[in-house]
Amino acid sequence: xxxxxKKTTIIERPPIVVVMGHIDHGKSTLLDYIRKTKIVDDEAxxxxxxxxxxxxxxxxxxxxxxxxxxxxxxxxxxxxxTLRSRGAKVADVAILVVSADDGVxxxxxxxxxxxxxxxxxxxxxxxxxxxxxxxxxxxxxxxAENDVYVEGYGGTVSCVPISAKTGEGVxxxxxxxxxxxxLQELTGDTNTPAKGVVIESKLxxxxxxxxxxxxxDGTLKAGQFVAAGGCIAPVRIxxxxxxxxxxxATFSTPITIVGWNELVAAGAEFNTFNTKExxxxxxxxxxxxxxxxxxxxxxxxxxxxxxxxxxxxDTLGSVEAINYEIGKLGNERIRPRIIYSGxxxxxxxxxxAANVNKKAFILGFNTKADNAAKILAERDSISVEIFSIIYKxxxxxxxxxxxxxxxxxxxxxxxxxxxxxxxxxxxxxQIIGGKVDEGAISVGxxxxxxxxxxxxxxxxxKGM
Numbered sequence: 001x002x003x004x005x006k007k008t009t010i011i012e013r014p015p016i017v018v019v020m021g022h023i024d025h026g027k028s029t030l031l032d033y034i035r036k037t038k039i040v041d042d043e044a045x046x047x048x049x050x051x052x053x054x055x056x057x058x059x060x061x062x063x064x065x066x067x068x069x070x071x072x073x074x075x076x077x078x079x080x081x082t083l084r085s086r087g088a089k090v091a092d093v094a095i096l097v098v099s100a101d102d103g104v105x106x107x108x109x110x111x112x113x114x115x116x117x118x119x120x121x122x123x124x125x126x127x128x129x130x131x132x133x134x135x136x137x138x139x140x141x142x143x144a145e146n147d148v149y150v151e152g153y154g155g156t157v158s159c160v161p162i163s164a165k166t167g168e169g170v171x172x173x174x175x176x177x178x179x180x181x182x183l184q185e186l187t188g189d190t191n192t193p194a195k196g197v198v199i200e201s202k203l204x205x206x207x208x209x210x211x212x213x214x215x216x217d218g219t220l221k222a223g224q225f226v227a228a229g230g231c232i233a234p235v236r237i238x239x240x241x242x243x244x245x246x247x248x249a250t251f252s253t254p255i256t257i258v259g260w261n262e263l264v265a266a267g268a269e270f271n272t273f274n275t276k277e278x279x280x281x282x283x284x285x286x287x288x289x290x291x292x293x294x295x296x297x298x299x300x301x302x303x304x305x306x307x308x309x310x311x312x313x314d315t316l317g318s319v320e321a322i323n324y325e326i327g328k329l330g331n332e333r334i335r336p337r338i339i340y341s342g343x344x345x346x347x348x349x350x351x352x353a354a355n356v357n358k359k360a361f362i363l364g365f366n367t368k369a370d371n372a373a374k375i376l377a378e379r380d381s382i383s384v385e386i387f388s389i390i391y392k393x394x395x396x397x398x399x400x401x402x403x404x405x406x407x408x409x410x411x412x413x414x415x416x417x418x419x420x421x422x423x424x425x426x427x428x429x430q431i432i433g434g435k436v437d438e439g440a441i442s443v444g445x446x447x448x449x450x451x452x453x454x455x456x457x458x459x460x461x462k463g464m
Contacts, residue, residue: 009191014068014252015181016090016214018120020111021097022104026127030097030164031073034174053199053214053254054241058178061171067178070214070252072199089267090197090214093180094122095173096148100134100161103142112146121180123158124150125173130163188251193272194220196251198228201264202315203344207237209260213270215253220272222247225279226257229268232279233260263343266316304335307404308360309397310350311341314367318390319343322365325394334405336397346384348372354382361385361400365393411448415439429462 019027035056052073059066072091094115098108115122126139140153149155158176162169194215201211211233213226220226224235237258240246249255273279309326313319319341326336339357340350346362346369354360354377362369362377364386369377377384387393416438423431441447443464449457 010187010189013186013188013217014070015092015178015184015186016070016072016252017093017095017177017181018072018091019095019097020115022099022102022107022111025097025099025102025105025108026164027097028073030095030125030127030162030170031071033164033167033170034071053212055252055254058174060178061175068252069174069178070254072214089118090199090216091118091120092184092186093177094120095125095177096122097125097127097164098139098143099128100126100136100139101128101131103139104146104148109146112148121184123160123173123176123180124148125169126159126161127164129161129168130166136161188217190219190250192218193224193274194218194226194249194251195269195271198264198266198268198270199254200266200315200317201260201343203263207258209233209263210256210258211260211264211266212254212256215249215251215255217251218272219248219250220255225273225276226270227273227279227282228270229265230283231260231262231264232276232283233257233264234276235272263316266320304330304332305404305406306335306337307401308337308339308354308357310354310357310360310362311338311365312346312350312362312367313341313343313365316343318365321390322363322393325390326397329394329397329401334401336401345370346373346386348376351376351380351382351384355380359383363387363393363397365390413439414445415441417441430459 019031021027031054035054054071054073056069056071057066058069096108096111096115098104124143126136128134129136140150140159143150143159144153144155148157150157150159152159158180160169160173160176162173164170195218196214196216198211198213201209203209211228213228220235220238222235222238226233226235235257238246238249239256239258240249241254246255271282273282311319311322311326313322323338323341326338329336339360340353345367346364348370350362351373354362359382362382362384364384366388368386369384373384376382385396387396415436417434417436419432419434421433423433425431441461441464443461445461447459447461448455449459
């Protein structure tokens, strides 16, 4: 008697690779070349301001074996620290992109700290080697100065010089990345309910609440229910990274699910259930309403005059980044204060809230104001401004703070005189005689009247 071996459901899992580095060092351009798309052209100002997930096919240069791989593109701007950390948490390996003409910069160091905190292996890609002022050796020394010792420079960290613009070295970089993930022997079970991590969520007035997920294990199928961070969604409208509708997704796959009952917190882990009741019960257990981070006020800060702001953005990640940026601003004479921040379009309620909070400034990021809000804001003279690039928004806040800073009165002494005699007094006017001791006294100037080193009054010189 022969038995047919049971087909195993545990198979090799495609790797998830996060791309990190300083702003403008070429992270999105690298993905653009790999996918043969124009991602950078679609980014406001040519910079990434969200965590984006892309699935593509890799073909090994030696065995020509074709395999799936998912890339996460993370923002390089300082404000998106939380988003970078979230991307690294999901990934199996990281590519740290460093520009050959710029070296290690502030966000490179911050990305390194995230990689080390998540304890994931990483490969250094020295980009822009096609530029005339590129200096690979100097870049490697810069890395060593920040405790990253690449091969040939006293360490074991793999380092590949590339040009994301021309494609030089990109195949070698991918070979090294896959070598690193092969050593981890990544696997997943296709026969278990899907679970993974929410990397971003947003509110669209046309289609409702959607969230981008990365499946870490199992298989997700149409007709099931997903629960994450106290929220649930039916697996009904599911899209892949190209915006195409799909009915099934397995591990390492980035998908977007539409139809959540509430805005789900980015970074929350999700689980899949066959019934709505099971999903609701799980959601009740993990109920965690999202509250965007707002820097707490100290007792000293509470005494400083504040300019109030209402912030609306396209995603929770954007809200977090803007709150982080605003929290760094201000000085001993003026400070910003966020009275509300949330996801979605600017509505009539936001304008009303601004009106009762000392004409608060309303700032939108990658969103818009509806018609009712525009009309009400114009009627009540409420400032509503929309931005698509975060540093432009930050610059505007800094400008507002300068404009709203209370003016300081500074006394400038131009001269002093001694009163020798008072001739007459009529109402609030006096005719006096005196002697100028220092400087000069001019008509129209304000004078302080001092007796025995104590100020007893103010006056103005009417004539001489």
